[in-house]
Amino acid sequence: MILQVISVSLGAQVKTISFLPYLENERIIKDSSQYAENAHENISISTLKFYVSKIYFYKSGKKVFEETNSFHLMDWDEKMSFHVSVKNEFDEVGFSIGIDSATNVSGAFGGDLDPTKGMYWTWQSGYINFKIEGTSPICKTRNHAFQWHIGGYKYPNTTIQEIKLRCTTKKDIVVVVDLKELLEQSSLVEHPEVMSPSKQAVHLSSIFKTCFSIAP
């Protein structure tokens, strides 16, 4: 409340950025079977967590505002939105999915970056940028489970991805995360378990760009 009063007095406005998980144009509900074409038939998702970092705003292609200390963990079980106080008019928002390499090599952090958040590997250093777990009948694993812990900050296994989306100052920013392209059949069948920096993790992260869009 106090924060809001201060930001209003500076002429800033508080924008909420929220993320809505979708599959094939349908809102998905945690742990419930979801019908979709092909691979997505009876897919169920139990965990969805990812980092949104380095948020910045553009106006006519020029960077007008950058959030400081910008690290937000989106977690289906906890929160899927956060607030940013922006002073300027903007028509585009940019952010990264994942944690930059400088942060990855700089020791222990708190808040959303605390290693207790389940997004830090223990057997080797580095953040998991994007975690999705669930089941699909096409996975030939125990209980048909798939687990993708997508991370890696060192070349050639870099997995951080930048996203840039057109938006407007007038509304809060609602981002649709459509997992359709990510949960492709071949990946689920051939690589149901991705849990270290690898070629496959890089491939999966390259699909993030197609997953994020502004809600109509």
Add this chain to the structure above:
Amino acid sequence: MMKHLLILLFAFVLLTAFNNEVQSLFHAPNYFPKPSYDFKKNPLTKEKVLLGRVLFFDPLLSIDGKVSCASCHSPYNAFAHTDHSLSHGIFDSIGNRNAPALFNLAWQHDFMWDGAINHLDVQALAPISHPKEMGENINHLVEKLQSSSRYPSLFFKAFKDSAITGENLLKALAQFQLTLVSNHSKYDEVRQGKNSFSEQENKGYQLFLQNCNACHTEPLFTNEQFECNGLSVDTTLNDFGKNRITHLSVDSLVFKVPSLRNLRYTFPYMHDGRFKKLGQVLNHYTNNIQPHPNLSKELKNGIHLSSDDKADLIAFLMTLNDSSFVFNTHHQFPKEFF
């Protein structure tokens, strides 16, 4: 004017007090290089170091409450695990590697024999979580510490917050380990002009400079790099070192170069503890180096030492033992807390 002077004076006193505190906890001689650890991001304080020390010796950190960091990193062995070739963990598990000695960690930038860990702060996560070491997970550990009678007040004293976080737990453990500085060996006394080498030690030093210093670079006696030293593969372990992390063929059989300080306390030697005696280590380098595409360039032409040379070299290596480090009571079990 007077007021400004007073403020300045006050700031100066505060700053000096702060520097003295850091200096009493962490001190290195002028011939040591600049530490890699960024102390500005985790400034040492007495309270944080003490908390880290209590945690380091507490078996509560393991899932069965029986294994502490000190179980495999004993102060009396320069924080190595003497007499055990491979590390021991919960439920009598035997790990895959020889627990390394812990000292002069502020100068290290990659940790573990394979460099899996990139920063001292996050190193402790590996043994805490490893199923053959402590078998815990950081969330459960934070809960256990929070509900213990000992820790909320110690965290409050250290961090002005009794709510325990993973970050503070790791930073406290790092602080204690940063204070493990070993620089009071005979070699150090000679460097400081307070002592001199015997004739044999001096011969050994010359041999060391010709044959060993390229990788075990003084004054830390490691170049902090990773090398293949021509050991044959132990087929019961099939440990290929750094390759496990990078999956690159150039990293196959490549391991971290350990420091040669405190060798008297840290046997057995090598990543799998295969050699109990220094003589065996020297015989490996003179007679048994296995050819390998990744073999360190320093070893390509072999190392040639007579048996007299080996005796001299060992005499020099013994000047790197630091008994005042090993018996430093500030590094030992804080029994008043248990």
